[in-house]
Amino acid sequence: MSQDMDTSNKPRPARKAATKKAKAATTEKRKPGRPPFQPTDDMRELVKECAGAGCSHDTIVGVLAAELGVKISDETLRKYFGDELANGAASMDARLQHAMCALALEGNYAALVFLHATRKGISIKMPKEDPPPPPPPPPPVVFTINSQAPQGSLDHLLSANTTGKAHTMAGQAGSA
Template sequence: MTGRPPFAPTDEQRRLVRAMAGYGVPHEDIARVVRCSAPTLRRYFRDELDVAAIEANARVAQTLFQQVSTPGNIAATIFWLKVRAGWREKRPDEAAPPPAATAPPEPFVIVRRIVDARSGDDQAPLMVLPRLRPQKVERSE
């Protein structure tokens, strides 16, 4: 019988597939590096492909959680609240009418939680965060 010998994955190939899949490399590209077809990759490396993405997401989530838990990291905190807690910034058409022309703009951004239809929460809590104002730069000539 002639033809190609059956594919036999090595431990090194398994480590490589797991790493590349964790980084989000497409299956076709991983298969090219491992020197097999994409269907063969999925057949022989199914566990590595499935678990790698989960592990990578867990590592990134752990890093983000550490950033959110660090006092003063407002950007990470806002990101977490928007993505995980369902909060969002109000659109201009949802905001209250603008203040009188003589009043300066408010230095705050209002962020609120999206109402979760499953829980029936109709009282969306508001969170007010300070808006960073650009610093004036004085130029000397």
């Protein structure tokens, strides 16, 4: 017999092409690099709260990293959390309005006045207090000059001693 023909009963290996097709059908082909980002409900709630509180995108990215250990870029935040960023402020406004209504219904007079005014479009302006009046000026200082000086006044003593000292000092300066 010839060597080309194999008459043994050995099992034949499976074809490579059939194996590749089976693998391709069972597993999806992935692009190289980082796997796509998958936001969770916890992330969505945190982003919505931060957006409602008026936080910037950089702050929200930092909070996600600090609270949940998720590091994403601003672009990823806008791509995956666009609805939460857009509706967060409206959601917070609704929650605040609900809380204000609850306070007004409990009897909080300030909350009641505020809600009534805002619903009716009334402007509430607090009266400005007048500034306190300036302090009164200090009383004037009055000096009286006595025209009659006593016998031993300072003027009398100075005129007598000054001329002698000046002459003496001039004499000392000249001799030096």
